[in-house]
Amino acid sequence: MRSCSRIKSNNRPRIGRIERITTDFFKIKIRQFQPNPPNPRSIQLESETIMTKAKQWRVGIIGAGTVVTYGHIPNFQSIDNAEVVALCDVNQARVQEVATEYGIPHAYTDYREMLEKDAPDIVVVATPNVFHKPMTLDALDAGAHVLCEKPLALHYADAEEMMAVAEEKGLVLTVGAHYRYSDPVQACKAHVDGGFLGKVYAARTSWQRRHGIPGYGSWFTNREMAGGGALLDIGIHALDRALYLMGYPKPLRVVGATFAEFGPRGEGLFDWGADGVDRGVQGVRFDVDDLTWAQVQFEGGSVLHLNVAWATHAPEEFRTQLYGTEGGLLLDGFDKYMLYQDLDGKPVDITPEPPYGSGVSSYRRLVENLVRHLDGDPDAEIIPPEEALIGARIIDGILRSAESGREVAL
Numbered sequence: 001m002r003s004c005s006r007i008k009s010n011n012r013p014r015i016g017r018i019e020r021i022t023t024d025f026f027k028i029k030i031r032q033f034q035p036n037p038p039n040p041r042s043i044q045l046e047s048e049t050i051m052t053k054a055k056q057w058r059v060g061i062i063g064a065g066t067v068v069t070y071g072h073i074p075n076f077q078s079i080d081n082a083e084v085v086a087l088c089d090v091n092q093a094r095v096q097e098v099a100t101e102y103g104i105p106h107a108y109t110d111y112r113e114m115l116e117k118d119a120p121d122i123v124v125v126a127t128p129n130v131f132h133k134p135m136t137l138d139a140l141d142a143g144a145h146v147l148c149e150k151p152l153a154l155h156y157a158d159a160e161e162m163m164a165v166a167e168e169k170g171l172v173l174t175v176g177a178h179y180r181y182s183d184p185v186q187a188c189k190a191h192v193d194g195g196f197l198g199k200v201y202a203a204r205t206s207w208q209r210r211h212g213i214p215g216y217g218s219w220f221t222n223r224e225m226a227g228g229g230a231l232l233d234i235g236i237h238a239l240d241r242a243l244y245l246m247g248y249p250k251p252l253r254v255v256g257a258t259f260a261e262f263g264p265r266g267e268g269l270f271d272w273g274a275d276g277v278d279r280g281v282q283g284v285r286f287d288v289d290d291l292t293w294a295q296v297q298f299e300g301g302s303v304l305h306l307n308v309a310w311a312t313h314a315p316e317e318f319r320t321q322l323y324g325t326e327g328g329l330l331l332d333g334f335d336k337y338m339l340y341q342d343l344d345g346k347p348v349d350i351t352p353e354p355p356y357g358s359g360v361s362s363y364r365r366l367v368e369n370l371v372r373h374l375d376g377d378p379d380a381e382i383i384p385p386e387e388a389l390i391g392a393r394i395i396d397g398i399l400r401s402a403e404s405g406r407e408v409a410l
């Protein structure tokens with residue numbers, strides 16, 4: 001028995017400054033679209049005293065690279081009934097250093113040994129993409145729930161197999177597409193679900209970097225290990241953000257094109273990645289995309305344009321735009337959004353004032369929702385298998401279309 005927290009919802013999107021017109025009519029109209037009852041997606045924990053028995057979730061992490069040090073380790077460690085009990089990395093010096101820094105009791109260089117000796121309840125897979133499938137299957141086999149980093153696998157068929165195994169074993173398998181949990185995305189979702197946009201018939205989503213090729217010459221730029229470049233690395237996030245807001249419609253066909261104009265010349269680089277080895281430019285393997293464009297068509301006729309780039313001579317952007325019959329929205333960057341509508345036949349731009357929610361990071365929300373889901377909280381929202389698989393099917397289709405030069409039916 002222990003003292004735990006009561007859940008309190010408090011983050012209705014607040015509509016703030018109106019840039020062009022302010023009328024009473026407008027204010028009334030906005031109030032109408034505030035979610036009611038309050039949106040349970042974003043919750044804040046209020047320290048109150050309800051006595052309950054909570055399972056202590058033991059977490060084992062495979063991969064001690066860049067992402068786990070700011071994503072998984074600190075966020076699991078910040079949850080009352082979760083504990084990171086073990087960490088594994090083939091790089092012995094690195095796993096020991098990270099385990100010591102974060103006070104993780106057990107460090108391994110062989111993940112199978114970690115699964116056997118520590119038997120974690122939850123396993124995080126955060127290694128080069130090629131290992132996601134075998135590590136996830138081994139963790140499921142060992143009876144653990146799995147949070148697998150994106151992409152779930154290199155190919156759709158592998159992702160489908162992984163989800164089928166998880167279902168068969170009655171275990172949770174979810175993926176690290178955390179941006180959907182951010183406050184502005186949650187606020188936008190409430191506007192879409194509340195009807196502000198009317199029928200959404202088109203969307204445009206992009207993540208475009210100027211100099212943003214990660215891990216140059218490491219697994220990141222090697223197709224056999226990564227499965228793809230910009231598309232599988234950041235395109236997945238841009239895609240999930242749009243599909244989540246669109247309600248994950250069923251994709252019917254896709255056409256895509258990929259390019260590698262910067263990477264092969266050793267240009268457009270950025271210093272992400274635990275490897276950190278400067279290999280120079282000569283002899284470096286770069287056989288993935290550094291720019292991908294695609295168009296997806298969905299059942300019901302709606303369309304989505306995706307534009308993703310690791311390196312470009314173009315402005316940096318992370319933007320998701322939805323076009324609806326009654327209104328539109330633009331998510332601009334990580335923490336800001338705009339709404340668009342006509343009032344009395346005149347166009348109105350609305351700039352909601354941040355903060356839009358509790359300010360909790362999207363990574364924290366990802367792991368918190370997973371733990372709450374495992375605790376049996378019906379309001380916890382994890383990324384469901386159907387959505388993870390739709391994303392994987394679209395990515396697979398884009399790569400096949402780019403290779404064949406033809407539209408691909410999904």
Ligand SMILES: NC(=O)c1ccc[n+]([C@@H]2O[C@H](COP(=O)([O-])OP(=O)(O)OC[C@H]3O[C@@H](n4cnc5c(N)ncnc54)[C@H](O)[C@@H]3O)[C@@H](O)[C@H]2O)c1
Nearest residue numbers: 063064065066067089090091126127129149150176273274
């Ligand atoms: N969701 C997100 O926002 C996000 C952000 C960054 C990375 N990622 C994903 O997380 C994963 C890791 O990315 P990263 O940026 O941390 O990469 P990284 O290169 O920094 O780290 C990968 C680590 O895995 C280790 N490793 C390699 N083979 C291993 C094995 N067989 N067993 C154990 N450890 C092994 C490496 O030694 C390295 O320390 C990738 O799949 C990436 O796509 C997700």
